[in-house]
Amino acid sequence: MKLDCKAIRYLSKDDWRTLVAVEMGMKNHEYVPVSLICNIANLRYGGGKKSINNIHKFKLLFHDARKYDGYKLTYLGYDYLGLKALVSRDIISFVGNQIGVGKESDIYVVANDKNEEMILKLHRLGRVSFKTIKNNRDYLQHRKSASWLYLSRLSALKEFAYMKALYDNGFPVPQPIDCNRHCIVMTRVKGYPLTQIVELRHPRKVYSDLMNLIVRLANYGLIHGDFNEFNIMISDDEEITLIDFPQMVSTSHLNAEYYFDRDVNCIRSYFEKRFNFIGEQYPKFSDYKQSLYNLDVLISASGFTKDLQKDMDDLTKEQDDDDENEENSGDEQTSTTNENESKDNKDNEDEDDDEEEEEDEEDDDEEDDEDVDEEEEEDEKVDNGQMKKKDDGVKEITKNMKGLVNNNRNFKFSDVNEYEPAPIVLRKEFIDEMNVLENVQAEPVVEEDVILDEEALEAERKREQQVRIANRVKKQLTKSQKTRVSARNTAKSRSRTEVKNHINAFI
Numbered sequence: 400m401k402l403d404c405k406a407i408r409y410l411s412k413d414d415w416r417t418l419v420a421v422e423m424g425m426k427n428h429e430y431v432p433v434s435l436i437c438n439i440a441n442l443r444y445g446g447g448k449k450s451i452n453n454i455h456k457f458k459l460l461f462h463d464a465r466k467y468d469g470y471k472l473t474y475l476g477y478d479y480l481g482l483k484a485l486v487s488r489d490i491i492s493f494v495g496n497q498i499g500v501g502k503e504s505d506i507y508v509v510a511n512d513k514n515e516e517m518i519l520k521l522h523r524l525g526r527v528s529f530k531t532i533k534n535n536r537d538y539l540q541h542r543k544s545a546s547w548l549y550l551s552r553l554s555a556l557k558e559f560a561y562m563k564a565l566y567d568n569g570f571p572v573p574q575p576i577d578c579n580r581h582c583i584v585m586t587r588v589k590g591y592p593l594t595q596i597v598e599l600r601h602p603r604k605v606y607s608d609l610m611n612l613i614v615r616l617a618n619y620g621l622i623h624g625d626f627n628e629f630n631i632m633i634s635d636d637e638e639i640t641l642i643d644f645p646q647m648v649s650t651s652h653l654n655a656e657y658y659f660d661r662d663v664n665c666i667r668s669y670f671e672k673r674f675n676f677i678g679e680q681y682p683k684f685s686d687y688k689q690s691l692y693n694l695d696v697l698i699s700a701s702g703f704t705k706d707l708q709k710d711m712d713d714l715t716k717e718q719d720d721d722d723e724n725e726e727n728s729g730d731e732q733t734s735t736t737n738e739n740e741s742k743d744n745k746d747n748e749d750e751d752d753d754e755e756e757e758e759d760e761e762d763d764d765e766e767d768d769e770d771v772d773e774e775e776e777e778d779e780k781v782d783n784g785q786m787k788k789k790d791d792g793v794k795e796i797t798k799n800m801k802g803l804v805n806n807n808r809n810f811k812f813s814d815v816n817e818y819e820p821a822p823i824v825l826r827k828e829f830i831d832e833m834n835v836l837e838n839v840q841a842e843p844v845v846e847e848d849v850i851l852d853e854e855a856l857e858a859e860r861k862r863e864q865q866v867r868i869a870n871r872v873k874k875q876l877t878k879s880q881k882t883r884v885s886a887r888n889t890a891k892s893r894s895r896t897e898v899k900n901h902i903n904a905f906i
């Protein structure tokens with residue numbers, strides 16, 4: 400994400416108040432209602448709304464009005480708040496180019512009034528998932544709604560605390576300068592990431608420096624956990640600096656030995672692969688001197704307490720679970736789309752059937768209607784032609800239909816092509832109707848030259864019904880065997896009568 404700070408100079412005092420109000424409101428709202436923003440910012444509704452519109456224009460806020468008029472901070476908005484605080488503390492005055500991008504951070508060069516270069520690291524946890532937070536989570540208790548921003552803040556605070564503790568104890572890490580929200584300011588390391596180094600003049604020295612660093616960290620009760628070529632910088636003098644330590648664990652951790660060995664092996668295998676250097680000597684977990692120093696206390700003193708760590712772990716787990724659920728539901732959606740395709744198709748086609756039935760009825764009623772859609776007229780012509788060909792009697796048609804019904808259970812829309820038209824699917828009531836029809840046909844039709852009594856009337860009625868259904872079935876059969884699958888949800892595909900009736904309903 401690009402950090403465009405140009406707008407900072409155009410924001411008024413009220414705009415900043417509003418931005419802070421949104422941040423505060425997000426502690427218990429995913430989207431903060433306008434009235435609440437105005438309340439927190441202590442602005443009148445009109446003034447508040449004006450400021451909201453202004454900062455929304457600069458993309459510092461995200462607007463959602465599906466359930467109520469609400470806003471939330473974007474990462475850019477959060478960046479602005481962090482930058483504003485750092486600027487007002489005279490820590491930074493200029494923001495330069497982006498020089499690095501990590502999985503969960505953006506790195507910028509910044510400078511102060513004295514033109515001293517520094518590094519600004521903006522933590523961006525869940526930068527992908529942030530976009531996919533469920534749309535229906537509009538109001539939440541606790542801080543869950545703002546948790547990506549909150550998690551980024553915790554992550555920055557943690558890094559700052561570790562950096563400070565390590566720096567104060569003489570470890571080769573950048574000097575931490577300041578931290579606000581999800582922003583960390585530190586000194587710029589003169590060097591290159593180990594991953595970019597093609598050849599070392601003294602690989603043995605660098606290797607042993609790195610191994611010593613791992614052991615020294617362990618002596619202080621810490622294991623890096625992610626000690627690899629991406630997190631190590633090498634200067635021109637082949638001095639090492641550790642720049643990133645997101646997953647530090649204590650040597651009292653249950654899997655401490657595993658993490659320790661992993662760090663060691665990571666460096667060993669990298670040196671072997673890249674510099675052809677086989678590190679025959681390497682430290683073991685037992686080499687470290689049990690709790691020589693305790694950095695935990697120092698880290699807590701720097702502001703990152705155990706409570707915050709617990710909060711961070713819980714929230715990370717929550718977010719991961721959420722993401723997994725979302726991904727699963729996404730997968731499920733796709734798989735169920737396939738699995739239920741035939742079901743959906745049936746439903747859709749049922750709807751189509753309904754519509755077709757309605758259309759048929761309309762056609763019957765309005766045979767001479769001038770407003771018949773041209774498309775339908777064409778269909779009608781095709782229908783009539785095919786109807787003549789398929790005039791094999793009601794029984795045969797119903798038999799065909801029954802076959803289709805059974806075959807259609809495995810029908811998939813994706814199978815439809817120009818050679819295999821979409822078959823029709825009948826509703827249950829329709830099948831029942833057909834069964835009745837078959838039974839009726841089985842009965843002999845009594846033709847007597849007597850005055851129509853009740854029985855005759857009944858028979859006549861059934862015969863009419865039978866003819867009507869037969870016609871309808873024929874029509875449906877021929878219509879649905881078109882190669883084209885009609886999309887009936889567009890106004891264009893509706894008959895002119897339908898559209899007209901619809902419009903009339905509103906007049």
Ligand SMILES: Nc1ncnc2c1ncn2[C@@H]1O[C@H](COP(=O)(O)OP(=O)(O)OP(=O)(O)O)[C@@H](O)[C@H]1O
Nearest residue numbers: 499501502503504506518573586587588592642643
């Ligand atoms: N203090 C610094 N001085 C100079 N360059 C730095 C500094 N900090 C970070 N960088 C540059 O930014 C890049 C990314 O930094 P960093 O590893 O801290 O980000 P990250 O998000 O933690 O990365 P990842 O999690 O992907 O390892 C580094 O490879 C390095 O080139």
